[in-house]
Amino acid sequence: MVYSTLSTGILQILIWKACKNWILTLGNLAKCKIAVDGYCPIYRRCYETTTHALWGCRELKAVRTDFGNLTGMKSDVNAAFKDFFFSCLSRLGSEEASLLSVVLWCNWFIRNQIVHGLGGILGGDVVAWCSNFLTDFVKANDADGEHQIVAENVCCWQLPVEGFCKINSDVAISVEKNVLVWGW
Numbered sequence: 001m002v003y004s005t006l007s008t009g010i011l012q013i014l015i016w017k018a019c020k021n022w023i024l025t026l027g028n029l030a031k032c033k034i035a036v037d038g039y040c041p042i043y044r045r046c047y048e049t050t051t052h053a054l055w056g057c058r059e060l061k062a063v064r065t066d067f068g069n070l071t072g073m074k075s076d077v078n079a080a081f082k083d084f085f086f087s088c089l090s091r092l093g094s095e096e097a098s099l100l101s102v103v104l105w106c107n108w109f110i111r112n113q114i115v116h117g118l119g120g121i122l123g124g125d126v127v128a129w130c131s132n133f134l135t136d137f138v139k140a141n142d143a144d145g146e147h148q149i150v151a152e153n154v155c156c157w158q159l160p161v162e163g164f165c166k167i168n169s170d171v172a173i174s175v176e177k178n179v180l181v182w183g184w
Helices: 002-006 009-019 026-031 050-056 058-067 081-091 094-115 126-140
Strands: 170-174 179-183
Touching: 009 081, 009 094, 026 050, 050 058, 050 081, 050 094, 058 094, 058 126, 081 094, 094 126
Parallel strands: none
Antiparallel strands: 170 179
C-alpha cells in the first residue's frame, strides 16, 4: 500500500524531494548560499531543516500526538529526512506508513499556509483528515472496475471539413535578440 500511495504524483515527488533535501525550507536555501537566515519562520529558535518543516516544528505538535504510532520517537530535526523517514517506515505497518506519507504531505501544505499568512486551513484533526483522504484514494483506485469512468467522446485527430486544411504551427520568441520565429 505504501507503494500505491506513493505512486500518486504529489506524494512521490514530495517524499523524493524531502529525502534529497530539495524542499525549499529556509535551512536548505541557506545551505545553497541564498541570503536567508535559515530559521523556522513559525518558531524562530530552530533551524528549518526538511525534518523540522515536515515533522518537528512546534506548530505540528498536535499532529505528532494524534499520529500516536510514533509516540516516543525523537524527531531529531538535525537528522537527514531520509534517515527519519526510513526509520519510521521500519517501525510502521504498510497502512500506517501510507498514512504517514499523507500526513507529511499535509504537514507541508499546512506549513506553507502558515508561512504565507493564510493560517492552517485544515485546522482541527489533521490525522483524521489524512486517514479519510487515504481511504477515499484507495476506494477511487479500486481495481474491481465498478468505479471506472469511461469518456463518452474520445478526442482524436479528424480530417478537416471539406474545403479547409489544417496547418500545424509554432512560434518562438527571443527577447534578447528581439526576434520572433514562426514555423510549420
